Amino acid sequence: xxxxxxxxxxxxxxxxxxxxxxxxxxxxxxxxxxxxxxxxxxxxxxxxxxxxxxxxxxxxxxxxxxxxxxxxxxxxxxxxxxxxxxxxxxxxxxxxxxxxxxxxxxxxxxxxxxxxxxxxxxxxxxxxxxxxxxxxxxxxxxxxxxxxxxxxxxxxxxxxxxxxxxxxxxxxxxxxxxxxxxxxxxxxxxxxxxxxxxxxxxxxxxxxxxxxxxxxxxxxxxxxxxxxxxxxxxxxxxxxxxxxxxxxxxxxxxxxxxxxxxxxxxxxxxxxxxxxxxxxxxxxxxxxxxxxxxxxxxxxxxxxxxxxxxxxxxxxxxxxxxxxxxxxxxxxxxxxxxxxxxxxxxxxxxxxxxxxxxxxxxxxxxxxxxxxxxxxxxxxxxxxxxxxxxxxxxxxxxxxxxxxxxxxxxxxxxxxxxxxxxxxxxxxxxxxxxxxxxxxxxxxxxxxxxxxxxxxxxxxxxxxxxxxxxxxxxxxxxxxxxxxxxxxxxxxxxxxxxxxxxxxxxxxxxxxxxxxxxxxxxxxxxxxxxxxxxxxxxxxxxxxxxxxxxxxxxxxxxxxxxxxxxxxxxxxxxxxxxxxxxxxxxxxxxxxxxxxxxxxxxxxxxxxxxxxxxxxxxxxxxxxxxxxxxxxxxxxxxxxxxxxxxxxxxxxxxxxxxxxxxxxxxxxxxxxxxxxxxxxxxxxxxxxxxxxxxxxxx
Numbered sequence: 157x158x159x160x161x162x163x164x165x166x167x168x169x170x171x172x173x174x175x176x177x178x179x180x181x182x183x184x185x186x187x188x189x190x191x192x193x194x195x196x197x198x199x200x201x202x203x204x205x206x207x208x209x210x211x212x213x214x215x216x217x218x219x220x221x222x223x224x225x226x227x228x229x230x231x232x233x234x235x236x237x238x239x240x241x242x243x244x245x246x247x248x249x250x251x252x253x254x255x256x257x258x259x260x261x262x263x264x265x266x267x268x269x270x271x272x273x274x275x276x277x278x279x280x281x282x283x284x285x286x287x288x289x290x291x292x293x294x295x296x297x298x299x300x301x302x303x304x305x306x307x308x309x310x311x312x313x314x315x316x317x318x319x320x321x322x323x324x325x326x327x328x329x330x331x332x333x334x335x336x337x338x339x340x341x342x343x344x345x346x347x348x349x350x351x352x353x354x355x356x357x358x359x360x361x362x363x364x365x366x367x368x369x370x371x372x373x374x375x376x377x378x379x380x381x382x383x384x385x386x387x388x389x390x391x392x393x394x395x396x397x398x399x400x401x402x403x404x405x406x407x408x409x410x411x412x413x414x415x416x417x418x419x420x421x422x423x424x425x426x427x428x429x430x431x432x433x434x435x436x437x438x439x440x441x442x443x444x445x446x447x448x449x450x451x452x453x454x455x456x457x458x459x460x461x462x463x464x465x466x467x468x469x470x471x472x473x474x475x476x477x478x479x480x481x482x483x484x485x486x487x488x489x490x491x492x493x494x495x496x497x498x499x500x501x502x503x504x505x506x507x508x509x510x511x512x513x514x515x516x517x518x519x520x521x522x523x524x525x526x527x528x529x530x531x532x533x534x535x536x537x538x539x540x541x542x543x544x545x546x547x548x549x550x551x552x553x554x555x556x557x558x559x560x561x562x563x564x565x566x567x568x569x570x571x572x573x574x575x576x577x578x579x580x581x582x583x584x585x586x587x588x589x590x591x592x593x594x595x596x597x598x599x600x601x602x603x604x605x606x607x608x609x610x611x612x613x614x615x616x617x618x619x620x621x622x623x624x625x626x627x628x629x630x631x632x633x634x635x636x637x638x639x640x641x642x643x644x645x646x647x648x649x650x651x652x653x654x655x656x657x658x659x660x661x662x663x664x665x666x667x668x669x670x671x672x673x674x675x676x677x678x679x680x681x682x683x684x685x686x687x688x689x690x691x692x693x694x695x696x697x698x699x700x701x702x703x704x705x706x707x708x709x710x711x712x713x714x715x716x717x718x719x720x721x722x723x724x725x726x727x728x729x730x731x732x733x734x735x736x737x738x739x740x741x742x743x744x745x746x747x748x749x750x751x752x753x754x755x756x757x758x759x760x761x762x763x764x765x766x767x768x769x770x771x772x773x774x775x776x777x778x779x780x781x782x783x784x785x786x787x788x789x790x791x792x793x794x795x796x797x798x799x800x801x802x803x804x805x806x807x808x809x810x811x812x813x814x815x816x817x818x819x820x821x822x823x824x825x826x827x828x829x830x831x832x833x834x835x836x837x838x839x840x841x842x843x844x845x846x847x848x849x850x851x852x853x854x
Contacts, residue, residue, distance in 0.1 A: 157347075157357055157484050158252050158519040159199065160319065165246040166239045168194045171547035178540040179252075180513040181505065182521045183533040186544035187579040187603035192523035193363065195544070196488045197221060199521070200360045201237075202247040202324045205333060206341035209348045209356070209388065211281040234328040239547070245326040248336065251344065253318050254484060260350075261343045262311060265304075272303045272342055310339035320344060355482045356388040361473060363491040388480070420478045424471050425449075428500060428507045466495035470504075477512055486519045493526035505532035505539060514538070527573040534573075543576050553631075574605045580634030580838035583609030588791075588811070589638070589664045593833075596815045596826065600833060604636075612639060616648050623651045634838025640664065650836075657836040665790030665811070667825045671695055673817045678802075683810065685801055701796050702788035706780060710772045714765065723749035 163174040169191030184192050204217035218224035222236045235241040253261075261268070274280050274287065276299070290296045314320060320343055323336025335341060348357055421434040435448040435457050447460040460468065473492075481487060492508075493501045512518050524530065533539040534553075541553045553576065574581060582604050584590060590606050609615050619637055626632040632653040639646050639656070640663040650656045661667060675694040678684040688694045729741040756764065780787055794807045803810055818826040 157254060157257055157486065159249055159486060159521070160252040161248075161250040162195070162199060163246070163248040164195065164198045166243045167198045167237060167245050167247060168239060169547055170194050170198070171239055173544070173548065173550045175542060175550050176552075177519070177521065179517075179519055181509055181533075181536075181539045182519070182542065183505070183529065183539055184521070184523045184542045184544055184550075185525070185530050185576045186550075187577065188525070189603065190544050190579070191547060192544055193490050196360065196490055196521065196523060198247045199249055200488060202249050202322055203344070203358055206322050206324055206335050207344035207348070209345060232331050234326045234331060237326060238328045241328045245328070246324070248321060248323045251320045251322065251340075253314070253320065255318075257347060257484075258315055258318055260347065262315060264346060265307065265311065268307060268342055268346055269300060269303050271346060272307065272338070273300055275338075275342070276303070307339060310337065314339075314343070351482055355480055357482050357485040359388045359477075359481055359485065360488040361476075361490065361492075363494060417475075417479075420475055421471070423478075423511055424474050427511055428474075428503055429467055429471060464495070466497060466500065469495050470500070474508075474512070477518070481516070481518055484517045487521070489520055489522045491524060492522055493524055493529060496526075498526075498528050501526045501528035502532060505529055505536060509536065509538055525577060527577065530573045530576060541576075545579075575633040578605040579603040580605075580636060582606045582636045582638065582837075583615065584638045584664070585609070585612075585640050586791075588808070591812070592664055592668075592815060595812065596819050597830060597833060600830065600837070604837070609637065612644070612646070616646065619648055619654050619656070622654050626651055626653050636836055636838060638664075653838070655836050655838055657832060659832075661786045661790070662788065663790050664829075665794055666786055666788070667790075667829050668794070668811055668814045668818070669698065669785040669790060670814065670818055670823050670825050671698070673814050673821070673823060674698065676817065677810070677813055681804075683803065683805055683813070685804055697802060698793065699784060701793050701800070702784040703780065704796075705788050705792065706773060706776065707769070710769045710776065714769050714772055719752060721745070721749040721752040 158179045159177050161174065161176055164170050165172050169189065173191075173195075175195070184195060186192050201217055201221065205214045208214050215224055215229065218232065219226055223233050225231070225233070234245065238245050270284055271280065273291070273296075274282060274284065277287070287296075291300065320340040321336060322340045322344065325334040325336075326332075327334075351357065417437060418434055421437075425432045425434065431452055433450050433452055435450040437447050448457050449460050449463065450457050460471070463471065477487060492504060496504070508520060513520055522529070530541070533541040542550055543553050544550045580603075582593065582601065584593065584606065585608070587608050590608055593601055593606050615637060619635070622632050622635065634653055634655070636655045636657060637648070639658040641659050642662060646656065646658050648656045659666070671691055671694055675688060675691045678688045678694050678697070681687055688697065723746050725742065726745070729745060730738045733741075794811055797803050797810065798807050805813075817823075
């Protein structure tokens with residue numbers, strides 16, 4: 157059995173998604189809080205409500221999702237499950253059956269009729285013997301005949317399609333629960349209920365895996381059986397609390413089970429937790445259960461409880477999969493990477509496939525944030541990788557079409573893995589800019605990866621490559637490029653996937669020049685060597701530092717207008733021809749540079765240049781007087797603060813304190829940056845700006 161198709165509508169974070177699953181390994185990735193775990197919860201809830209294995213399974217599943225209360229059992233709260241409480245929640249799961257499963261259901265028609273009869277009476281889990289008298293009456297016989305007739309068509313459809321559709325509809329307004337077809341739930345529950353209580357065809361492994369530590373009570377008999385049944389789906393967290401029960405049961409059930417347990421530990425240690433081996437399973441000198449592990453390098457022997465959280469999590473999870481999932485079963489696995497070293501994560505997928513999914517014909521549906529697991533899914537053709545992009549969009553990621561895209565992202569310093577694990581990537585100039593956005597706009601950017609992108613020219617070239625791929629219909633995940641203004645406005649234009657924002661101020665640090673906040677900080681003796689008294693003092697300190705940059709600005713601008721040819725070597729001068737041709741090209745460039753230089757004597761040139769710069773400075777001073785906080789080099793200004801002896805703390809720490817206070821106050825500059833980010837961040841549909849619109853400088 158395996159899930160072949162799932163449709164989810166209006167369930168928590170998901171609005172409308174459908175997914176075609178493969179029989180063995182399915183990996184779902186996407187940004188935080190986009191709804192990956194919600195897919196697993198929807199599948200689990202549909203199974204618990206329509207095909208429960210125990211009497212408490214449906215209610216326990218609802219309680220775990222907050223849709224029911226153990227203190228108010230007669231009322232459901234379906235509104236917490238709905239994205240829009242005015243619309244119904246729908247979940248449809250198509251299960252593909254094996255020939256053996258189809259045959260088992262067909263040959264058990266009498267038992268299915270009995271179960272349907274009890275379900276109609278509202279007592280599906282009662283002892284069948286209690287209904288003997290009623291079933292023998294004319295009314296009972298008529299009811300059984302009707303049920304037998306009703307099951308005929310669904311059984312024929314199942315034989316023909318070798319599948320069952322489990323369809324669930326929850327109406328938040330009325331509190332009603334409806335099933336698309338009662339037979340599917342009846343048949344799936346029948347297959348489950350015929351298994352040994354310690355084995356299941358369907359099991360949910362949640363991200364909340366509280367591992368037991370030390371000695372735990374061990375039960376045998378009916379109480380433990382019920383706990384084991386609940387652990388499969390209705391209360392999956394019980395799996396980890398019951399681990400020692402599982403181990404102890406294997407010991408007392410005989411030598412064959414004991415040996416199987418040892419073999420399973422050996423497979424896990426040899427396959428993924430190398431350097432260890434199982435030494436002993438049994439009881440210690442005082443009669444307590446002990447599982448001892450040996451370090452093969454040092455020979456040291458220790459209790460399994462002393463393994464790291466990640467190692468213990470992994471070893472005991474796979475032990476549970478081996479011991480409790482029947483061949484042909486389905487495993488819902490949320491965040492398998494918890495507490496694990498990245499090097500172990502990289503091997504996790506292959507180990508799962510080679511040791512469990514393929515040999516035992518198990519289907520895994522995994523949700524992960526791990527780049528290493530994602531990378532493993534890329535590299536293994538046996539894995540299906542799905543990208544949950546938004547509440548309405550989940551798509552399978554094809555490998556061949558990603559090669560060119562991957563190369564382009566690599567030039568930006570990013571990877572396809574990051575593009576899939578986040579809603580989009582934001583590229584900025586410098587590590588300080590990364591810290592600025594991460595600290596100041598954490599909630600707004602929590603689903604985005606923020607990276608320092610490097611030189612602008614290379615980035616503009618790669619952005620053009622991405623936009624070309626986008627125009628050709630290739631997959632391009634959302635990217636936002638943020639440029640400092642400096643003296644070089646970008647000509648790059650935004651497209652649907654590649655967004656461009658250029659700050660209106662010279663650089664991001666200029667937005668930190670919030671004089672109210674700065675004044676408040678510089679009044680403190682712990683921050684300033686000479687604390688300021690008021691806003692005027694603070695303004696003078698920063699204005700003077702800003703105006704100290706004006707001569708350099710004037711000199712650069714004036715020199716650039718003089719039209720001198722740069723004698724520097726350029727790639728095109730040496731990229732073609734032989735050495736003679738290269739030499740001629742280089743001489744020509746040097747000669748042109750010499751000729752472009754004015755022939756005036758040195759003193760006259762210096763005097764003339766100084767005069768012209770002075771005139772330009774007088775022209776710019778009024779503009780700077782009004783706008784120095786926008787026009788100065790903010791990065792350099794903050795670096796100059798400790799050099800001039802103004803700060804007792806580092807410039808980086810000072811900027812961090814300004815940002816924190818701006819964030820707490822929601823100051824004008826903070827709100828301005830927030831507005832610009834909101835306008836340009838890629839949306840779920842990646843259409844923040846129409847294609848071809850120029851970079852914004854608002």
